[in-house]
Amino acid sequence: EVQLVESGGGLVQPxxxxxxxxxxxxxxxxxxxxxxxxxxxxxxxxxxxxxLQMNSLKTDDTAVYYCNTLxxxxxxxxxxxxxxxxx
Numbered sequence: 001e002v003q004l005v006e007s008g009g010g011l012v013q014p015x016x017x018x019x020x021x022x023x024x025x026x027x028x029x030x031x032x033x034x035x036x037x038x039x040x041x042x043x044x045x046x047x048x049x050x051x052l053q054m055n056s057l058k059t060d061d062t063a064v065y066y067c068n069t070l071x072x073x074x075x076x077x078x079x080x081x082x083x084x085x086x087x
Contacts, residue, residue, distance in 0.1 A: 002026040002076045004067055009081030016057050020081055022050040022067035032069045057085045 008020040022034065030045035039054045050067055064080040 002069075002071050004069065004076055004078035006065060006067055006078045006081040009065065009083045011084045011086065012057055013087050014057060014059055014085055016085070017053070017055045018057065018083060020052040020054065020065055020067075020083070022052070022078060024048045024050070024069065027069075027071050032071060034067055034069050054083070057083075059085045061085050 003025045005023045005025075006020060007023070008018060010018065012018050024034070025048060029048035034041070034043060034050045039052050041050060041052050043050045052065065052067075054061065062083060062085050064082050066077050066080045068075055068077040070076075
């Protein structure tokens with residue numbers, strides 16, 4: 001079963017930073033492109049993990065962030081991680 005699990009969200013002040021993680025399992029992680037909605041992404045295929053580095057966060061960036069991938073013709077998405085930017 002394909003699974004994606006996001007983590008790393010939380011409360012941060014405007015101008016702050018967070019790094020989100022998306023751990024994949026149930027598929028050959030290195031064979032698939034991965035997506036986050038915004039910011040800079042990187043990946044560690046040895047750990048089957050995708051990262052989203054979020055800098056200079058603004059209050060408008062408050063949202064639930066999901067990673068997704070297309071496996072076997074079906075989009076798979078995790079449960080999301082909440083990011084709240086507030087002073």
